[in-house]
Amino acid sequence: MKRMFAGALVVAALGTLGCGGAKASGPGAEAGTGTARQSVEDLRAGLRAADQAMSDAAEKSGSAQAFADFVADDAVLLVDGVYAQKGKEAIRAWLAAHPLEAEGKVRWTPVRWDVSADGTLGYSVGNASVESGGTSVRPSGRYITAWKRQPDGQWRVAVAVRNDSKTAMTPPAGFTPSSTEPAAEPRALPPAQVLEEAKAADRAFSAQSTSEGMGKAFTAYAAQDAVMPLGAGGIFGHDAVAKAYAPFTLDKIDLRWDPVLGDAAGSGDLAYTVGRAIATGKDEKGQPEVDHVKYLTVWRRQADGQWRYVTDGGNSSPGPQGP
Numbered sequence: 001m002k003r004m005f006a007g008a009l010v011v012a013a014l015g016t017l018g019c020g021g022a023k024a025s026g027p028g029a030e031a032g033t034g035t036a037r038q039s040v041e042d043l044r045a046g047l048r049a050a051d052q053a054m055s056d057a058a059e060k061s062g063s064a065q066a067f068a069d070f071v072a073d074d075a076v077l078l079v080d081g082v083y084a085q086k087g088k089e090a091i092r093a094w095l096a097a098h099p100l101e102a103e104g105k106v107r108w109t110p111v112r113w114d115v116s117a118d119g120t121l122g123y124s125v126g127n128a129s130v131e132s133g134g135t136s137v138r139p140s141g142r143y144i145t146a147w148k149r150q151p152d153g154q155w156r157v158a159v160a161v162r163n164d165s166k167t168a169m170t171p172p173a174g175f176t177p178s179s180t181e182p183a184a185e186p187r188a189l190p191p192a193q194v195l196e197e198a199k200a201a202d203r204a205f206s207a208q209s210t211s212e213g214m215g216k217a218f219t220a221y222a223a224q225d226a227v228m229p230l231g232a233g234g235i236f237g238h239d240a241v242a243k244a245y246a247p248f249t250l251d252k253i254d255l256r257w258d259p260v261l262g263d264a265a266g267s268g269d270l271a272y273t274v275g276r277a278i279a280t281g282k283d284e285k286g287q288p289e290v291d292h293v294k295y296l297t298v299w300r301r302q303a304d305g306q307w308r309y310v311t312d313g314g315n316s317s318p319g320p321q322g323p
Contacts, residue, residue: 043119044178047147050155051110051124059107059131064095071157072148076261076274076323078161078294080315084274084323100141100162104132108143111171111234112227112311113178114300115149116265117186122147122155123272123298125227125311127168139168142229144296144313146272148263158263159274161296161313169227169234181225184301187268194264198271198299201307202259206277209257213250223300223308230313253281257295260323271299271307276323277314291316294323 038046050070058066067077068088077085077094085094100106110126128141142165148158171177187194201221209217219242228235228244235244248255257277264271277293295314299307317323 038119040115040117040119041178043115043122043149044113046153047115047122047124047155048110048113048178050147051108051113051126051145054157055108058101059105062095063100063106064092067095067157067160068092071160072150075157076159078159078274078296078314078323080163081318083317083321084294100128101130103140104130104136106130106140108141111169111175111177114270114310116267116270117183118265118267120149120191120267121263121265121270121272122149123270123311125169125229127165128162129168139166141165142169142234142313144229144298144311146263146296146298159272159296161315163229163313163315165229167232169229171234172236175236181223181300182303183269184303184305189266189268191264191266194266194268195262195271195273197268197301198262198264198273198307199259201299202257202273202275202297205309206257209255211250213248214253214255215245215248218245218248221309223302223310226309227311228313229311253279255279257293259297269301273297273299274323276317276320278320292320292322293317 054066054070057069071088071091073088075088075091077091085091106128108126108128110124113124115122124145126143127139128143129137130140131137142163144161145157146159147155149155205217205221208220222238222241224238226238226241228241231244235241255277257275259273259275262271262273274296277295279291279293281289283289293314294317297309297312300310301307
């Protein structure tokens with residue numbers, strides 16, 4: 001749903017679900033860098049390298065310093081149980097007090113990464129692990145990161161979602177991490193206009209969840225190659241999303257949300273939205289239960305012109321404000 005491991009309304013059920021295959025192929029267009037042009041494949045490789053460099057920095061110097069070195073000045077960090085940490089200094093301070101490496105050295109590895117056709121926006125989804133005592137390495141979390149390419153060509157973190165997990169995402173056989181379904185043909189539009197398209201899709205997504213149920217909405221709006229950092233081993237592909245979310249009918253849970261901020265590529269094919277959600281259901285005793293959530297959704301415009309999410313996740317908030 002609009003969170004990865006927050007609360008009990010949905011996570012208890014998703015935690016036992018498996019994963020399915022994902023079809024993949026990708027474009028070979030070129031994107032500008034300001035002074036040169038690079039292929040999308042080169043830009044994907046650059047994004048993958050930035051994700052790895054940030055992980056190396058965290059392993060060496062700790063998560064607070066790594067995030068400070070790699071996030072944009074106006075970056076947003078979504079962590080469980082608190083409102084979003086906004087801005088480089090707020091993120092550094094929070095991680096200094098709540099380090100990701102509290103039990104050892106932390107590192108992470110993406111299972112999916114991709115970039116927009118113009119090379120200005122990207123995202124990565126993956127696993128985090130902790131090494132304790134120099135010998136034991138265990139899964140510690142999962143993440144989604146939205147990246148923004150700066151005028152100097154460097155990738156910087158725009159938004160990151162971090163959540164605990166005792167198991168790692170395990171891609172199915174045939175999964176290709178750096179390729180996705182073909183997107184719509186690139187356009188040349190103001191990023192703000194593209195973002196409004198993505199926000200409109202996000203609101204329509206929520207409207208379907210409210211009227212027809214969360215399960216139908218998450219199935220309808222999933223890209224064919226969607227990757228969700230949920231379940232025992234992750235959820236890979238549209239069919240796996242449909243299977244995972246089918247139990248969540250309108251009579252069991254009412255999930256609604258609204259995008260608050262985001263960004264988009266001027267090529268009109270990739271965007272992300274960040275917002276707040278409210279999940280209303282019943283606890284184990286049948287009593288009403290409300291969960292406030294903050295979320296990140298990454299959107300890709302499909303070949304048919306429709307916006308569909310390629311990944312989505314978040315975590316609990318202490319109240320309705322925010323994210």
